[in-house]
Amino acid sequence: MQKLRVLILGGSAEASALARALAGDGRFAPVLSLAGRTKSPVLPPIPCRIGGFGAVEGLVRWLGEHGADALVCATHPFAVQMRRHAVEAARQSGVPLLLIDRPAWVASTADRWMSVPDMAAAARALGEAPRRVLLTIGQKDLAAFVAAPQHAYVVRSIDPPAAESVPPRAEVISARPPFTAAEERGVLATRGIEVLVTKNSGGNDAKLVAARALGIPVIMVERPPAPDVANTAVATDAAGALAWLEARHATVSRLLRV
Ligand code: NAP
Numbered sequence: 001m002q003k004l005r006v007l008i009l010g011g012s013a014e015a016s017a018l019a020r021a022l023a024g025d026g027r028f029a030p031v032l033s034l035a036g037r038t039k040s041p042v043l044p045p046i047p048c049r050i051g052g053f054g055a056v057e058g059l060v061r062w063l064g065e066h067g068a069d070a071l072v073c074a075t076h077p078f079a080v081q082m083r084r085h086a087v088e089a090a091r092q093s094g095v096p097l098l099l100i101d102r103p104a105w106v107a108s109t110a111d112r113w114m115s116v117p118d119m120a121a122a123a124r125a126l127g128e129a130p131r132r133v134l135l136t137i138g139q140k141d142l143a144a145f146v147a148a149p150q151h152a153y154v155v156r157s158i159d160p161p162a163a164e165s166v167p168p169r170a171e172v173i174s175a176r177p178p179f180t181a182a183e184e185r186g187v188l189a190t191r192g193i194e195v196l197v198t199k200n201s202g203g204n205d206a207k208l209v210a211a212r213a214l215g216i217p218v219i220m221v222e223r224p225p226a227p228d229v230a231n232t233a234v235a236t237d238a239a240g241a242l243a244w245l246e247a248r249h250a251t252v253s254r255l256l257r258v
Contacts, residue, residue, distance in 0.1 A: 003029040004249045007063065008072045009086055010034050013178070013203060014100045015074035017238035019044035027249045031066070035082070037139075039159050042176075059089040068093075070248050072241050074100040077223055078199055084227040098233045098244045102202040104223060111208065112217040115200075119144035122197050122219045126151055134193045135170075136207060137221065142166055145197075154191050177204065184210035195219060 006022065008015050010032045022030040023045045034041055036050045053059040063071065073086035083099065090097035107113045116122045119137065123144045126133060130150045135142065139161040145153060146167050153170035155161060160174050173187070184207040188196070196211050197219045211218050235241045 003027060004069045004245065004252060005067055006030040006070045006072060006245060007066070007068050008032045009075050009082055011037070011079060011082075012074050012076045012100070012102070014102060014238045014241070015072075016042070016044050018072065018074060018100075018241050019046050021238060021242050022046060022245070028245065035079075053085075056085045056088045056092065059085055060093045063089060063093045063095050068095050069252065070245060071095050071097045072100065072245070073097060074238075074241065077102055077104070077201055077226075080224050080226065087227045087229060087232060090232070096233070096248060098235060098241055099229055100238070100241055101226075101229075101234050101236060103236055104200045104202045105205055105208060105220070107220075108212070110212050112211075112215070113220045114217065115220045115222050117222055118224075119221060120147075122221050123148040125219050126195065126197075131194045132192050134188065134191070134196045136196065136198045138199075139165065154187075154193065156187070179204075179206050181206040181209040181213075185213060188214055188216055197221070199223075 004027060006028055008018055008030055011034055015032065019030060019032045022028045030046045032044060032046055032048045034048065034050045035052060053062050071086060071090055073083055075082045086097060114125055116125050119141045126148055133151045133153050135145060135153055135155045139157045142155060142161055142165045149168050153167045154173060155166060155170050156173040156175055158176050160172055166172060188210055193216060195217050196207060198207060199221045200223055208218065233244055235244055
């Protein structure tokens, strides 16, 4: 058969791992799509496109114009709008969809977590008394902390955030994950961090391991409500997505032979 044309909606470690796994595999013709939020993304060795599609209609159009045989939504667990669009575009276009849904982190008895539903609640949970806070929440959700200027913030993101979104006097660290637990421990200890604020992204938990080792409390922003995926195939990692794509390739090849 001809190659299975696969669109991967990326922006996560799993999307990059899947793209690398498909590179050079003669059964697949993959394209990785990125939103374009990171200035210098590390691109895998497959064709890439960058920028929004123009909502559900734009994604449906792209799938049709490129004759896509499969769609893999491997966006970050907090990128819920793109996930909703993928589910709806698959429904409208009939293109089979697989969602990569990385398991959320779960606190152990040794952790000191406070779970909150959103960034505004995380800023409130820091309390009135000034604290030294590490924010590892990306760039787009910093504004909530501008409303709690009594704290001394260290902000870590891949690209430096827009100046107006950064709380006053914050120190900005631009660094690209992944980080090891030893590196995370270094950041927490050398900057005298008293509390860590993070999203419950799941995946590499090095910062949580470091916080646990140092007895540092964590304010954990839990995931926003996920789209209804009752009729959608779901994998928890790139290996699961690859297995799904291999099964689709085998099915389509068999159908073309009969
Ligand atoms: P979002 O709120 O779910 O999506 C906003 C819009 O960005 C979408 O409607 C879509 O525009 C465009 N978009 C998102 N992902 C895209 C992709 N892979 N390819 C093409 N267009 C995409 O997403 P977000 O939270 O802003 O995140 C943007 C990107 O950063 C995602 O790819 C995500 O995987 C990655 N990321 C997000 C977080 C996070 O915490 N939110 C963390 C790490 C990485 P159109 O409607 O025009 O198609």
